[in-house]
Amino acid sequence: MKIFGKDLNPDLENESVLQKILHEAREKTEVLKDTPVAKIIDTLSLVGQQFAEGTEIYREALKILQEDSSFHPLENQRTLNLLPHLLSKAELWHRLECELGDPALLDRFVTIKPFAGKIRAEPLGVVLHITAGNVFLSSIDSLIQGFLTKNVSLLKPSSQNRRFPELVAQAFSQADPQNILRDKFAILPFQGGNQKIQTPLLQAVDGVIAWGGADSVLSLKKDLPIGTRFLEFGPKISFQVLSQNGLKARDKTRLMQSLASEICGWDQSACASPQNLFIESGIDISKLLPDLGKAMEIYPLRRGLVSADEHLEILKEKSRAQIYTHLHQSHMVEGSDFLLFHEPKPGLRPSALGRTLILKTYKNIDDLCLQVSIHQRFLQSCSLSVSDSEREQYTQKLSASGVKRFCEPGKILEGLSGAPHDGKLPLRELVSFVSDEQKTDLIAFANECLRTVPYFSDLSLGTIKTLEELPLTDKSIFSDYSPHKSSKLLRTPLEPGYYFASGGTTGNPKYTYYSTKEFDSVALMLSQSYKMNGLKEGATVANLFVAGNLWSSFLAVHKALEFASVRQLPLGGLADEELGCVS
Numbered sequence: 001m002k003i004f005g006k007d008l009n010p011d012l013e014n015e016s017v018l019q020k021i022l023h024e025a026r027e028k029t030e031v032l033k034d035t036p037v038a039k040i041i042d043t044l045s046l047v048g049q050q051f052a053e054g055t056e057i058y059r060e061a062l063k064i065l066q067e068d069s070s071f072h073p074l075e076n077q078r079t080l081n082l083l084p085h086l087l088s089k090a091e092l093w094h095r096l097e098c099e100l101g102d103p104a105l106l107d108r109f110v111t112i113k114p115f116a117g118k119i120r121a122e123p124l125g126v127v128l129h130i131t132a133g134n135v136f137l138s139s140i141d142s143l144i145q146g147f148l149t150k151n152v153s154l155l156k157p158s159s160q161n162r163r164f165p166e167l168v169a170q171a172f173s174q175a176d177p178q179n180i181l182r183d184k185f186a187i188l189p190f191q192g193g194n195q196k197i198q199t200p201l202l203q204a205v206d207g208v209i210a211w212g213g214a215d216s217v218l219s220l221k222k223d224l225p226i227g228t229r230f231l232e233f234g235p236k237i238s239f240q241v242l243s244q245n246g247l248k249a250r251d252k253t254r255l256m257q258s259l260a261s262e263i264c265g266w267d268q269s270a271c272a273s274p275q276n277l278f279i280e281s282g283i284d285i286s287k288l289l290p291d292l293g294k295a296m297e298i299y300p301l302r303r304g305l306v307s308a309d310e311h312l313e314i315l316k317e318k319s320r321a322q323i324y325t326h327l328h329q330s331h332m333v334e335g336s337d338f339l340l341f342h343e344p345k346p347g348l349r350p351s352a353l354g355r356t357l358i359l360k361t362y363k364n365i366d367d368l369c370l371q372v373s374i375h376q377r378f379l380q381s382c383s384l385s386v387s388d389s390e391r392e393q394y395t396q397k398l399s400a401s402g403v404k405r406f407c408e409p410g411k412i413l414e415g416l417s418g419a420p421h422d423g424k425l426p427l428r429e430l431v432s433f434v435s436d437e438q439k440t441d442l443i444a445f446a447n448e449c450l451r452t453v454p455y456f457s458d459l460s461l462g463t464i465k466t467l468e469e470l471p472l473t474d475k476s477i478f479s480d481y482s483p484h485k486s487s488k489l490l491r492t493p494l495e496p497g498y499y500f501a502s503g504g505t506t507g508n509p510k511y512t513y514y515s516t517k518e519f520d521s522v523a524l525m526l527s528q529s530y531k532m533n534g535l536k537e538g539a540t541v542a543n544l545f546v547a548g549n550l551w552s553s554f555l556a557v558h559k560a561l562e563f564a565s566v567r568q569l570p571l572g573g574l575a576d577e578e579l580g581c582v583s
Contacts, residue, residue, distance in 0.1 A: 002169035004028070005183035012188060013196045021186060022204045025126045025152045032150050032184050033123055037106045038520050039180055040147055041092045045565075046175035047168075048087025051080065057171050064163045069136060071267060071304040079137055079266075086141065090537045090565035091417055093524070096148060098418020099427040104521065106150060109436050117438065121431040123150040124229055125206035130192070130220060132211040133158030134269040140168055142209050143185060149430040153185040154201065162189050192216060199223060207231070207430060231429050233422055236271035236380035237350055238412065239372065241394065243280045245387035250409075252291065255385060258410030260295035262383055263338070265413045267303050268353040271422075272381040272405075272412050275351040276358045278368055285342050285359060286331050293333035293340055296355070303337035306354050314339065317352040348372045365394055369401040376402035380422060383412040446470060455481060455488040483513040501550035511550070523556055527563035537565045546573035 001009060004024055010017045050057045058080065065076040085091055096103040100121060104110045109118035127146050131139035139157055143165075146153035157165045165187050172182040190197045192212075202208065202220065207229035210220050217234040224230055240259055247255070262274050277292075279285060306314070321341035324330040332341035338355035348371055351358050362368040372379060379402040386394050395406050404423040407414075447463055450456045455477070464470060481489045484499055497515040514522070535541070541561055547554035554572060561568050 001187050001189060002166060002173075003186045003188075005173065005179060012190050013194070015196075015200070018197065018200055021154075021188075022126070022200070025154060025186065028152050028184055029123070029125045032152055032181075035150065035180060036517065036520075037096070037103050037148070037150070038517075040150070041089055043176050043180040044087045044092060044144065044147060045089045047171050047181075048084040050171040050175050051083045051087075053081060057167065057174075061164065061167055064167060065136060068160060068163055069304070070306070072301045074301050075266065075304065079135070082137065083140070085537075086137075086144070088537065088565045089563055090531075092144075092148065093527075093563060095418050096427065099425045100431075105433075106148075106431070107517070109434075115435075118436040120434045120436075121149070122434050123431055125151065126204070127151040127153050127207040127209060127430060128201055128205040129153060129155045130208065130210045130212065130216070131156060131158055131161070132213075133160040134271075135266055136161045136164050138211060139165055142211065143168075145209070145426050145430060146185070147181055149427055151207065151430055154205065155185060155187050156192075157187060157189055159191070193219065202228070209233070209426075209430075229429060231424065231426060233271070235378060236422065237348065237375050237378050238272050238274050238381035238383075239276040239278060239348060240274045240383040240409070240412075241278045241368065241385060241398075242283065243386040243390055243394075244282050245390055246385040247283060249387045250385065253295075255409055256291050256295035257298075258408075259292060259383070259385075260299050261410055262412045263355055263357050264296065264299045264301065264303075267306075268351075268355055270413060272415070273353070274357070274381075274383055274412060275353070276348055276360055278360050278362050278371070281361050281363050285361070289331050289333050289340055289342065289359065293335060293338075296333075296338045296340070297335050303355055310352075310354050313352040314354050314356055317341075317356050346371050348375050365397050369397050372398070372403070373401045379403045381405040381407065381412050383407055383409050385409045442467060449491065453489060453491055458488075479510055482511045484511045498552070498555070499550060500552040509550075514552075519556070520559070523559035524563050526556060526560035530560060530564055535564055535566065538567070540567045540569065542569040542571050544571055544573050 001007075003010065003021060010021070012018055051061065052058060061080055062073075062077060065071075065080065066073055069076055071079075093103065096106075100106070102110055102112065105112075105119060105121040106123075109120045111117075112119050129139065129142045129146065131142055139155065139161060143153055143155055155165060169182075169185075169187060176182040188197070188201075192198070198220075202223050203225060205228065208220060208224065209231045210217050211233045214235050217232045221230060221232065240262065242259075259277065266273060268275070279288065318334065318339055321330075321332045321339065321343075324341065324343055325332050328344050330342045330344055332339070334340075338357075339352075340357050340359065342359040342361075343349070344361075346360065346362075346367075348360070349358060360371065362371060382398055382403045382405065384391065384394060384406050398406070404420070405415075443464065443466070446467065450459070450461055450464070459471065461469070461471075478489065480486075483490065483494060487494075494513065495515040495517070497513060498519055500512050500514065502510045502512075543554060543557050543561065545553040545557050554570075558568065558570060
């Protein structure tokens with residue numbers, strides 16, 4: 001197992017061994033906290049590139065997933081192909097912006113208007129991830145959340161998904177020789193409920209992310225000390241809705257294919273997988289059900305392996321469907337690897353999964369809300385096939401009934417980047433927001449500069465009471481005392497960064513200095529501008545700005561395009577027009 005970048009096989013039940021791991025985790029928190037978020041994202045992006053299709057690690061991952069996962073091989077491949085995007089720079093920056101607003105919060109105190117003071121996002125410290133095995137990528141996404149918030153992570157993989165996290169750790173070893181992140185997490189495989197291991201971990205960590213069933217989540221929660229942050233992603237139930245107007249507004253064949261893809265994806269094992277389809281009264285179920293069955297049959301990926309217990313649950317569901325069909329003249333469609341049936345009894349009900357869908361009818365939106373509210377605390381996603389004029393009413397009333405997410409048909413398993421998960425913004429839960437409530441005092445700041453900045457202290461002005469007492473500072477002073485030749489205008493020593501010069505159009509070029517953090521901030525804003533004006537991730541872009549002569553333009557554009565996750569052609573403004581790559 002990987003323990004902070006090292007291949008070890010410790011006895012986790014040995015108290016002293018476990019305490020040593022916890023002590024090492026605690027020691028690493030300060031180092032990770034002081035790591036710029038841009039460097040963390042750069043490292044995660046390099047790890048993602050390790051999983052590009054066709055690489056050695058990619059092939060090994062497919063082999064492991066084929067052996068350890070019950071999904072169809074192409075389902076595993078499709079899911080694995082999401083990882084490079086999930087770890088791309090553009091995606092990670094976007095995620096931070098959506099959940100935290102300003103990513104700079106993770107590096108320093110910043111002003112967030114309209115708050116008069118400053119705010120910083122402080123990592124919790126050490127976070128324990130208790131992961132589930134329903135979708136193998138969820139454990140890695142949990143780890144990403146820990147890294148983005150600068151938390152040292154202890155990852156407990158599920159019993160059926162132990163080898164894939166180890167392979168991800170191997171990718172960190174290859175992509176991160178500088179130990180930015182590779183030694184900031186440990187994989188701790190142990191049987192859930194093993195109190196010799198679990199109890200000391202829960203007592204020592206600062207936060208817990210728990211994925212899994214109700215019993216598991218409740219057991220963890222009761223053993224936590226007061227003050228430990230707890231993020232629970234327990235059992236959830238999702239469903240589809242189809243109104244009469246929604247059916248009329250859509251192409252029926254495409255709609256059925258969209259609904260089928262939501263049922264078939266990941267064999268209905270995700271929290272967002274729909275288990276019921278609610279159909280408004282007036283829609284002919286006897287005609288709709290066969291159409292949905294045809295869409296299920298032509299779905300390109302067949303169901304993966306089902307366990308004996310899962311098969312038994314599906315058989316029980318089939319028997320229930322047959323009884324309803326016989327006693328209530330209900331309808332059912334059974335395929336080679338799916339079961340669809342109409343259950344006249346009202347009320348949302350969990351299905352047997354494994355591509356088993358229960359159809360329900362509802363009279364109106366109020367009746368629908370009443371039927372789903374019996375599972376209010378467990379509701380997650382709703383695939384909403386209604387008309388545009390109905391959508392606002394449906395979303396408002398269903399959200400009041402407990403639904404946490406709405407999407408268009410066919411999109412329930414995708415999700416928008418940066419969206420809340422189970423009603424929470426996870427990155428916000430993994431930090432503590434610290435405020436500095438000292439208001440900006442220009443007079444105090446000016447007096448500090450008069451004392452500490454050499455140029456101004458030489459003026460011997462003493463202490464001022466009004467800004468009018470300060471001498472006028474014009475641009476010639478900044479030119480005469482530029483950082484490249486004098487430190488008299490500096491409050492603190494120069495941080496690592498860049499010297500730049502203006503174009504020199506006046507015949508007398510001016511010089512300036514950007515710290516690395518400042519230049520990254522400028523490039524990030526430039527990148528955001530490019531994206532808002534239509535630049536898409538994965539595009540190919542030629543950088544034709546002229547490099548050299550201490551000019552900033554080529555470097556700024558280069559770094560901005562890196563943040564935008566595009567393919568670059570760094571040609572420069574003096575490139576030969578006959579270059580083959582240009583043509």
